[in-house]
Amino acid sequence: MATVKLIDYEEAGPEVRAVYDDIMATRKSDWVNNFWKALAVDPALLRRTWESVKQVMAPGALDPLTKEMIYVAVSATNGCGYCINSHTAVARAKGMNDAMLAEVLAVVGMANETNRLVQGFQVELDAVFADGGRKT
Numbered sequence: 001m002a003t004v005k006l007i008d009y010e011e012a013g014p015e016v017r018a019v020y021d022d023i024m025a026t027r028k029s030d031w032v033n034n035f036w037k038a039l040a041v042d043p044a045l046l047r048r049t050w051e052s053v054k055q056v057m058a059p060g061a062l063d064p065l066t067k068e069m070i071y072v073a074v075s076a077t078n079g080c081g082y083c084i085n086s087h088t089a090v091a092r093a094k095g096m097n098d099a100m101l102a103e104v105l106a107v108v109g110m111a112n113e114t115n116r117l118v119q120g121f122q123v124e125l126d127a128v129f130a131d132g133g134r135k136t
Helices: 016-026 035-040 043-057 064-079 081-093 098-121
Strands: none
Touching: 016 035, 016 043, 035 043, 035 081, 043 064, 064 081, 064 098, 081 098
16 A cells, blocks of 8 residues: 555646646556556656656667666566566567566576675676776
8 A cells, every 4th residue: 555645637736637647648548557646745756757757768779678678677676566567567568578578587686696796705896897898
């Protein structure tokens, strides 16, 4: 159960309704999910978060499916069941299949394991990796 009252469209004020309308128009949907309804208790937070999500998740150097798969990966690492399920649904709608999801989660598991090993062993970074692979 949410820790705040979810704000449905019908009971929302004009500022929240404007954001909800933009969410539905952008996503070509006729409904707003519970995440946004929870954030609507603070209209400024709702607007700011929506604008950021809209900008970050828009097509760019990475295609929308890749962005959704990254979102699933980070959500799995953070243990956010809501985000795992909602972004898996969106990724599936954009073409992700079971094999792709399994591979993403295998990479997540491997990265988490090796990250912890590096942290535990306090492994120093190799000089060749210091510039992130950029040739200067």
